Structure formats: structure tokens, C-alpha cells
Amino acid sequence: MHPLPEPLAISPRRSAGQRRTGVASRVGSAVPPPRATARSALDLWVLPVDLAAPGWDVESAAALLSDAEQRRAAQGVPSVQRVRILMRAALRSLLGDILGLDPAAVPLTGAPGKPRLEGPAARRGVDASCSTSGDVGMVTAVRGGRVGVDVERIRGEDLWGAAAEGWLAAGERAALARLPIAERPRAVARAWTQKEAILKGEGVGLAADPASTVTPVADRGRVRQWWVCPLAVPESHVASLAIAPAGWGVRLRATPPMVLRAMSAPLGFSA
Numbered sequence: 702m703h704p705l706p707e708p709l710a711i712s713p714r715r716s717a718g719q720r721r722t723g724v725a726s727r728v729g730s731a732v733p734p735p736r737a738t739a740r741s742a743l744d745l746w747v748l749p750v751d752l753a754a755p756g757w758d759v760e761s762a763a764a765l766l767s768d769a770e771q772r773r774a775a776q777g778v779p780s781v782q783r784v785r786i787l788m789r790a791a792l793r794s795l796l797g798d799i800l801g802l803d804p805a806a807v808p809l810t811g812a813p814g815k816p817r818l819e820g821p822a823a824r825r826g827v828d829a830s831c832s833t834s835g836d837v838g839m840v841t842a843v844r845g846g847r848v849g850v851d852v853e854r855i856r857g858e859d860l861w862g863a864a865a866e867g868w869l870a871a872g873e874r875a876a877l878a879r880l881p882i883a884e885r886p887r888a889v890a891r892a893w894t895q896k897e898a899i900l901k902g903e904g905v906g907l908a909a910d911p912a913s914t915v916t917p918v919a920d921r922g923r924v925r926q927w928w929v930c931p932l933a934v935p936e937s938h939v940a941s942l943a944i945a946p947a948g949w950g951v952r953l954r955a956t957p958p959m960v961l962r963a964m965s966a967p968l969g970f971s972a
């Protein structure tokens with residue numbers, strides 16, 4: 702079995718930021734998720750995609766895409782084409798394994814926009830999301846709920862620069878300002894990924910105002926009906942997962958070993 706990233710922050714451990722600032726209750730709720738029970742649990746799959754790994758078989762991956770997906774991929778410059786092909790193929794492969802379908806036969810639509818299943822597959826209760834930043838890709842799926850994921854490279858953005866862009870709520874700005882200066886760039890990037898993960902989970906993306914999604918200013922917590930937590934990625938990046946409904950437990954399912962059988966590269970970072 703391929704290793705999953707050591708990740709996945711579905712434990713109720715509190716973050717250093719929460720302990721230090723005690724701000725979580727003012728900017729979002731830090732309620733830990735309950736343990737999974739048979740009655741109230743989501744199944745979660747997380748598939749990291751190391752886009753820098755040598756040996757990706759892009760041609761085989763492209764063969765898994767629909768005509769519309771291939772046309773869309775072809776619109777970008779070569780590096781964009783490659784990423785779009787590999788990520789869409791990874792998404793199709795994961796969904797195919799979950800649904801018991803050939804990846805090329807997964808009835809996937811939605812691009813541009815949130816990936817959506819059509820027909821009978823749409824009634825199987827599976828939701829998916831994906832994100833890339835540089836060479837770091839992440840594909841996630843849940844059964845029984847909704848999911849959004851976002852990855853960003855940490856650009857070292859200063860809090861006041863981010864504040865000027867208008868996407869932070871007042872409570873988030875205040876909580877971030879209480880953090881040590883050295884910790885702020887990561888915390889700012891994390892807040893952005895949490896907002897984007899939630900908005901992607903809701904299917905609206907940045908058409909909605911990110912400032913009205915108020916994050917915990919901690920690496921995990923509850924926002925509306927969403928539970929947000931980090932995913933393991935290289936230090937240069939931050940990745941957040943949003944899953945709903947937040948009150949439910951989460952069962953982490955192993956990514957099927959055959960998931961990328963049409964591609965020859967290994968499955969990404971093993972933290």
C-alpha cells in the first residue's frame with residue numbers, strides 16, 4: 702500500500718497558536734471533531750500528487766481525460782497543460798477506485814468549477830476537490846459529506862499587505878497581529894487556504910467574499926458547518942482541508958494502491 706502523508710490532522714490536538722493566543726473562540730470555534738462512529742462518519746481519501754517527481758507518463762494520463770478536459774488542458778502553456786492533465790487524471794483515478802469505475806469512464810464534469818459527478822454516480826454521495834501550487838498537488842474525496850482543499854506556496858506575505866487586500870476579517874487581523882512576527886507569513890497563508898478550501902467545498906470559490914469566511918487563526922477548527930485542518934505538504938507550502946458536516950467523525954481511507962496505475966511516477970511525499 703502506498704503511504705499516506707502523515708498528516709492529516711483529524712486529531713483534537715490544539716495548535717501552538719491556539720494555546721498562545723487563546724483567540725480561537727473569538728475568531729472561530731476550535732471544537733475538536735468527534736470520533737468516527739458507524740452512524741456518523743465520513744470516509745475521506747487524500748491523494749498527494751508530487752508534480753515534480755520524474756517519470757510521470759503524461760500521455761497515458763491524458764488518455765484518461767474526456768474530450769472536453771483534453772480541450773481545456775490544451776488551452777494552457779505546456780507547463781499548465783501538464784499540471785491540468787496529471788491532476789485531472791489523478792482525480793479520475795481516485796474517483797474511479799472509489800466508485801469501482803474505469804478512470805476514463807468516471808462521469809466527471811464541472812470544469813471550470815467544482816468537480817461534479819453526473820448520472821447514477823452522483824447519487825453515491827462522493828464529493829471531491831483538488832488544488833495545486835507549484836509542484837505540490839492534492840486531490841481529496843469524501844463519501845457522505847462535502848470537501849474542499851487548497852494548497853498555497855508560502856510567499857512570505859506580510860500581515861499588513863494581506864490586510865490591505867481585504868480578504869481578512871477584523872477578528873482574523875487582530876488574532877494574526879498577536880502572533881510573533883516570524884510566524885505570521887505561514888499563518889496568513891494558512892488562513893487563505895482555509896478560506897479557499899471552504900469556498901471550494903461550497904462550490905462558489907472566489908466568487909464569494911473570502912472576508913466573510915472567518916477562520917480560527919489556528920491550524921484546525923470549526924467554521925460554519927465546516928471542519929478545517931492541515932494536510933502534510935513540504936515546508937515551503939501550506940495545505941488545508943475543509944470537510945462538512947463538521948460534527949461528524951472522519952474515517953481516513955487508504956488511497957487505493959492502484960490509483961495511479963496509468964502513470965508511472967510514485968505517489969508524492971511521504972512526509
Ligand SMILES: CC(C)(COP(=O)(O)OP(=O)(O)OC[C@H]1O[C@@H](n2cnc3c(N)ncnc32)[C@H](O)[C@@H]1OP(=O)(O)O)[C@@H](O)C(=O)NCCC(=O)NCCS
Pocket residue numbers: 785788789812813814815816830831832833834850851852897900901902903904905906907908
Ligand atoms: C476555485 C478557485 C479559487 C481556484 O483557485 P486557485 O488557487 O487558482 O486554484 P487551485 O489549484 O487551488 O484549484 C483549482 C481547482 O479548483 C476547482 N474549482 C474551480 N472553481 C471552483 C469552484 N467555484 N468551486 C469549487 N472548486 C472549484 C477545480 O477543480 C480546479 O481545478 P481545474 O482548474 O483543474 O479544474 C478559482 O478558480 C475561483 O474561485 N474561480 C471562480 C471565481 C473567479 O473566477 N474569480 C476570479 C478570480 S480572482
